[in-house]
Structure formats: C-alpha cells, structure tokens
Amino acid sequence: MTMTDPAKSARRARHNAIRAQVADEENEAIEAEVAENAAALDxxxxxxxxxxxxxxxxxxxAAEHxxxxxxxxxxxxxxxxxxDSSSVTLAEVEEIARRVAREELQRS
Known part of the structure; x- marks a missing residue:
C-alpha cells in the first residue's frame, strides 16, 4: 500500500507540527530554568x-514539564x-517540664 502525495504531505505536516510543539515546550522549560538560575545564587x-x-x-x-x-x-x-505550627518550641517544652515538676511537688 503506497501513500499518495497528499497523504505524505499531511503526515509530514503533522510531524512538523509535533516537532514544533515539542521544541516550544523545551524552550519554555529552558527559559524557566535560566530565569530561576538568574534569580538565585549558583x-x-x-x-x-x-x-x-x-x-x-x-x-x-516530567509531569510538570x-x-x-x-x-x-x-x-x-x-x-x-x-x-510547621505543630512543632513544640523549646519554651513550650520548658513550660511543660515546670508544670510537671510543680505537680510532682504538690503530690509529695
């Protein structure tokens, strides 16, 4: 089965469009990385x-391109x-320790 000239031309056009889209996506990713690198210390x-x-x-x-x-x-x-608001600070740990110590002294 041979493809006619219009079919070959259509297929070639589709392939060129896909290549152009991939090139555009790659260029966008490169531009994003260059901008990020320029804004940060290397x-x-x-x-x-x-x-x-x-x-x-x-x-x-890859999913995020x-x-x-x-x-x-x-x-x-x-x-x-x-x-992280769920972390306990040093001050909170010290307060807990003091409260436990007070309670222990009250029980004695």
Missing part, C-alpha cells in the same frame, strides 16, 4: 538519594520556608 549541592526517589522526582518534573533540578530547588525552598 551554589552547587551534591547529595546521594535512592533510585526510587530519583525516579519519582524525574516523573514529577520542568527540569528535575528546578523541581528539587522548588521543593527544598518550600520545605525550608514552611512554618
């Missing part, structure tokens, strides 16, 4: 992670700046 951080974590990070980055390094920077920034 300090390298090297760490060892499990293969499963690497795979999950790469999967999530961003480089894995950009995703990791975002996740680290969010984790560092997140205020």
């Amino acid at each position: 300090v390298s951080l090297h760490l060892r992670i499990s293969q499963s974590l690497d795979a999950e990070l790469r999967r999530q980055a 961003i480089p894995t390094s950009a995703l990791v920077r975002r996740l680290l920034t969010q984790a560092v700046h997140r205020h």
